[in-house]
Amino acid sequence: xxxxxxxxxxxxxxxxxxxxxxxxxxxxxxxxxxxxxxxxxxxxxxxxxxxxxxxxxxxxxxxxxxxxxxxxxxxxxxxxxxxxxxxxxxxxxxxxxxxxxxxxxxxxxxxxxxxxxxxxxxxxxxxxxxxxxxxxxxxxxxxxxxxxxxxxxxxxxxxxxxxxxxxxxxxxxxxxxxxxxxxxxxxxxxxxxxxxxxxxxxxxxx
Amino acid sequence: xxxxxxxxxxxxxxxxxxxxxxxxxxxxxxxxxxxxxxxxxxxxxxxxxxxxxxxxxxxxxxxxxxxxxxxxxxxxxxxxxxxxxxxxxxxxxxxxxxxxxxxxxxxxxxxxxxxxxxxxxxxxxxxxxxxxxxxxxxxxxxxxxxxxxxxxxxxxxxxxxxxxxxxxxxxxxxxxxxxxxxxxxxxxxxxxxxxxxxxxxxxxxx
DNA sequence: TGAAGAATCGATCATATGATCGATTTATGG
DNA sequence: CCATAAATCGATCATATGATCGATTCTTCA
Numbered sequence: 001x002x003x004x005x006x007x008x009x010x011x012x013x014x015x016x017x018x019x020x021x022x023x024x025x026x027x028x029x030x031x032x033x034x035x036x037x038x039x040x041x042x043x044x045x046x047x048x049x050x051x052x053x054x055x056x057x058x059x060x061x062x063x064x065x066x067x068x069x070x071x072x073x074x075x076x077x078x079x080x081x082x083x084x085x086x087x088x089x090x091x092x093x094x095x096x097x098x099x100x101x102x103x104x105x106x107x108x109x110x111x112x113x114x115x116x117x118x119x120x121x122x123x124x125x126x127x128x129x130x131x132x133x134x135x136x137x138x139x140x141x142x143x144x145x146x147x148x149x150x151x152x153x154x155x156x157x158x159x160x161x162x163x164x165x166x167x168x169x170x171x172x173x174x175x176x177x178x179x180x181x182x183x184x185x186x187x188x189x190x191x192x193x194x195x196x197x198x199x200x201x202x203x204x205x206x
Numbered sequence: 207x208x209x210x211x212x213x214x215x216x217x218x219x220x221x222x223x224x225x226x227x228x229x230x231x232x233x234x235x236x237x238x239x240x241x242x243x244x245x246x247x248x249x250x251x252x253x254x255x256x257x258x259x260x261x262x263x264x265x266x267x268x269x270x271x272x273x274x275x276x277x278x279x280x281x282x283x284x285x286x287x288x289x290x291x292x293x294x295x296x297x298x299x300x301x302x303x304x305x306x307x308x309x310x311x312x313x314x315x316x317x318x319x320x321x322x323x324x325x326x327x328x329x330x331x332x333x334x335x336x337x338x339x340x341x342x343x344x345x346x347x348x349x350x351x352x353x354x355x356x357x358x359x360x361x362x363x364x365x366x367x368x369x370x371x372x373x374x375x376x377x378x379x380x381x382x383x384x385x386x387x388x389x390x391x392x393x394x395x396x397x398x399x400x401x402x403x404x405x406x407x408x409x410x411x412x
Numbered sequence: 413t414g415a416a417g418a419a420t421c422g423a424t425c426a427t428a429t430g431a432t433c434g435a436t437t438t439a440t441g442g
Numbered sequence: 443c444c445a446t447a448a449a450t451c452g453a454t455c456a457t458a459t460g461a462t463c464g465a466t467t468c469t470t471c472a
Binding site for chain 1: 237240241323367374375378379393397401405
């Protein structure tokens with residue numbers, strides 16, 4: 001239990017903030033925001049509580065840092081912005097697939113997002129961030145739906161924004177439920193898609 | 207600040223547990239489960255911390271008590287169980303209307319439910335309760351959808367359970383968002399309904 | 413090479429919080 | 443009307459937790 005020989009103490013630059021943010025996110029996902037302890041974060045990084053406070057002054061700052069990095073990471077996983085020149089049904093699938101992949105490969109992000117939602121009552125600073133994120137995400141779906149309606153692939157009476165809220169609402173539910181519950185993901189999306197598609201009897205047009 | 211003349215101390219019977227549960231629920235809704243303090247609950251009821259512990263031994267017991275009473279209260283607001291002999295579209299509306307009413311008149315219940323979801327990590331005892339509740343609620347919608355499909359009011363290719371998850375997922379999102387966001391409730395539901403209804407060209411049958 | 417500053421640590425503080433204990437007060441049945 | 447149990451309270455404990463302080467070690471660069 002004695003210190004290993006090669007411990008390279010003393011990390012320079014802003015690297016430690018990244019490590020701290022990551023550790024905090026992991027702990028938030030594992031035990032929930034309510035159980036987040038600055039001590040545990042420091043221990044996870046392998047530094048003392050004091051050092052941790054040196055890099056991130058207060059717990060409030062820590063939460064804000066986690067919120068920033070988490071949502072940035074999430075946004076970087078999204079496909080290109082919706083385009084009127086691409087088939088809408090495919091764009092919808094792609095968008096949802098990206099979310100599904102994020103749940104599989106980066107489940108921490110969605111799970112952490114849910115926790116941050118709870119943290120918002122303690123930390124009003126992060127609320128605007130969360131709202132902007134959620135609104136932006138819904139808008140992507142609304143854009144796709146609008147495009148698809150123009151293209152005639154979706155029902156003519158689709159209301160883009162409400163329909164987008166249906167999608168984000170239904171899919172967000174999978175972020176909260178633990179893994180294993182993911183088996184209903186595609187059945188749920190398929191059901192949504194069936195409800196959106198224009199009835200195209202016999203594939204004839206006009 | 208001196209004790210009012212007529213303070214009827216000493217409440218007999220199990221009445222205090224009810225008061226405590228109610229106070230705890232209110233506080234959970236106001237400030238979130240993470241900020242729930244046994245002291246605050248006691249103060250809200252108007253008793254000392256010791257008395258509070260006399261009636262509800264531990265904080266864990268308190269949370270379990272809140273979970274029980276909250277879900278019981280919620281269930282009591284639901285309409286009669288789905289019936290194959292009634293028009294499914296109307297039953298669906300009724301079911302959703304009941305939920306909407308509960309959000310308006312008893313927003314504490316849905317809000318508290320969301321908080322209890324978070325509490326589940328600290329308090330494993332309440333997890334089975336929450337799961338049973340959620341499963342039961344989704345099943346009600348699944349039953350209605352199945353009935354409606356048989357009746358021909360809903361698409362023949364509706365999958366009851368996935369569609370039910372779409373509904374509960376989309377509607378649950380309104381429980382988390384604060385009031386004021388409720389204006390999108392019915393547009394969202396109308397969109398869901400449009401996606402479910404069988405195309406009934408010109409209202410002719412067979 | 414030798415300040416100067418960046419990074420780290422151990423010790424400690426101040427407070428919050430769940431829980432316990434013993435004493436006291438009140439209602440109730442016999 | 444009084445003895446017993448239920449209900450209440452104040453004081454206190456034990457611990458958890460965010461934060462601070464001063465000393466120490468390492469890195470950098472002039």
